[in-house]
Amino acid sequence: MSRVRAFMAFLYDFIVGDDPVIAGVVVIALGVTALLAAGGAAAWWVMPAAVAGALSWSVLRAGR
């Protein structure tokens, strides 16, 4: 059981990393992009905006 737990912890660290908010923002931004694109609107700007916002928020919070 502890091996399974250790492996799950490793997977979490591997995929999500130090700041879960970044992974969450990426998932939400991809969803918003998909919704906008499905509606026929320009959606390319969502990912750069989300990346700039999430990265700024994360490092500025870490450097407080």
Added chain:
Amino acid sequence: MSHDALLFASVFLACAVEGVEAVTIVLAAGITRGWRSAWAGVAAALAALAAFVALMGPALTALPLSALRLVVGGLLLVFGLQWLRKAILRASGFKALHDEDAIYAEEVAELGGLPVAAQGLDAFGFTVSFKGVLLEGLEVAFIVVTFGSNQQNVPLAVVAALAAVAAVVTAGVIAHRPLSRVPENTLKYAVGVMLTSFGMFWGAEGAGASWPGGDGAIPVLVAFTLLVSLALVATLRRRHSRIGAVGGSEVRA
């Protein structure tokens, strides 16, 4: 220009673009995380790709490439942002320069019960190489099948694709030595920028967005990511110099 020459040039250029993307990612993974894991990722991706192409054949055109781009792009973006976040904190003095290896060693030690083969490979380097080569390889196969069957000359399309891959891999081998002399932390910063940029590009394409300029948007995304990260480094350096005298500014993550 004859139809054959046009077909060759189109497939060569399209496959070269895909090849450059794959080689960039493999170079980044190999130089920063070790070549053993990067090559293992390449070999596994090529094996999976060969099996997949053999099974699917012309049915490759029905492959849901968008879904694949969405998943690979999303994961690359999360990985890239993790790297970039750490690189920014290191470059601004909020994180020690060489703690990445120590943290990784801790993670490997926690996996004490896993088979030796799994511990011997760097999971990050393997996964990034595997996904990059598999996705780009599938796109190359897709280009060959669609262009080749439309012009009723799949063999010529295959030759053009092989020529493009050979040219790009040769360029990658030549670039490998100069790149290996760049300081480790600078490389990790660059890898974070590259993974984040490719992740944005593929993720958005997979979600259905169209980039202005098509593949030409990639260098623009690289420049954008670099500028945002450098601005953050500058901001954090000023903050670090203000509180540095106190001596308690280093963060764990």
